[in-house]
Amino acid sequence: MAYQAEGADTIDSMLDLMRRLPPTRIEENVFALTQLVPDSADEFLGSVDQPLKTKMDKATGREYLTCDYNRDGDSYRSPWSNEYDPPLEDGTVPSTKLRKLEIQANDAFDSYREMYYEGGVSSVFLWDLDDGGFAGVVLLKKILKPQSASAPSGSWDSIHVFETAERGRHAHYKLTSTVMLQMVAGKSSVEGESKKVGEWTKTAEDNVDLSGSMTRQAEADAPISDQSSHIVNVGRMIEDMEIKMRNLLQEVYFGKTRDIVFDLRSVESLEKQRRQRDLQKELVGMMNRNKAS
Known part of the structure; x- marks a missing residue:
């Protein structure tokens, strides 16, 4: 209801x-x-934001990503052929001038994808704004498929939405970036069996799942000489943003998870750690006494 x-x-x-x-x-x-x-x-x-889906362009045989920005009804537009699937006669498409820039942007970010992701799929979609500017979205997706039942798996989805406003020989850019990360690891190597260690039984369904999303925004002004300058300027912003977000995920979120795990179960004996702390305190005390004298 x-x-x-x-x-x-x-x-x-x-x-x-x-x-x-x-x-x-x-x-x-x-x-x-x-x-x-x-x-x-x-x-x-x-x-x-939802995980990106992959479709095949029937006209070119190339994969592309789908999201709300290239959807019209139940059809999705391909950045390679500029056609909708299922076919749509009156579907929204960019202007002729913007379509040329969209083709260049897809080629540029396809190289970016190969350089940073070594695989995966990328797609760029642009559309005209009522105030004379334009906006777009850069999509990137990489899936790690498990090689065995006990191997880890995961996926990385990047959604970069930007707006461009030209101001003479300069342009102002607004960027909103979202990263969705999913990591799954720890399944039993024997499907359907269980392993008992002490009072803890580990079954084939046991796994560790680290998943979530992060959104960040940025604005910048940059010079332009022609339309292709927009690709360079937006590309630089997206590259910087992805590096920052990746480092944040690694250092803050995964670093915190690692600290919690290490506090729960140490890889070294507690006695050894206690001796190290006592030695550090003794050295600090000697240094303080030397300074005082």
């Missing part, structure tokens, strides 16, 4: 609920919420 929501806080409540639900079940939760509040479905789908 559909729920008739009232007030302007409906979307905020739906997004707030999504932040508290498991990130590995985004698609299920999004579908459930759109069925619960169908009147807000379109606005909600445009506000929440």
Whole structure:
């Protein structure tokens, strides 16, 4: 039964609920919420980030990524052929001038993808704005498939949405970047069996799941000489942003997880760690006494 929501806080409540639900079940939760509040479905789908899907361009035989930014109804536009699948006669497409820039941007970020991801899929989509500028989205996805039942698996999804406003020989850029990361590891090597160590039984379903998303924003001004300058400027911003977000994930989030694990179970004996701390205190005390004398 559909729920008739009232007030302007409906979307905020739906997004707030999504932040508290498991990130590995985004698609299920999004579908459930759109069925619960169908009147807000379109606005909600445009506000929440979901893992990117891959489709095959039938005209060129190349893969591309799908999201809300290249969707028109139930069809998705390919950046390679500029055609919708399923076919759509009156689908939204960029202007001729912007389409040429879109082709160049896809070639540029395809090289970026190969350099930083060594695989995966990339797609760039541009669209015209009413004020004369343009906006776009750069999509990147890499999937790590497990080589065996006990091998780790994961996926990385990058969604970079930007707006461009030209101001003479300069342009102002607004960038919103979202990274969705999923890592799963630790399944039993023998499917259907269990291993017992002490009182802890590890089954084939046991795993460690580290998943979540992160969003950051940035603005910058940069000079332009022609249309291709936008690709260079946006590319530099996205490159810097991805490096910062990757380092943040590695140092803060995974670093914190590692610290918690090490506090729970040390790889060295506690006696050895105690002797090291005592030695450090003794050295510090000797240094302080020398300074005092």
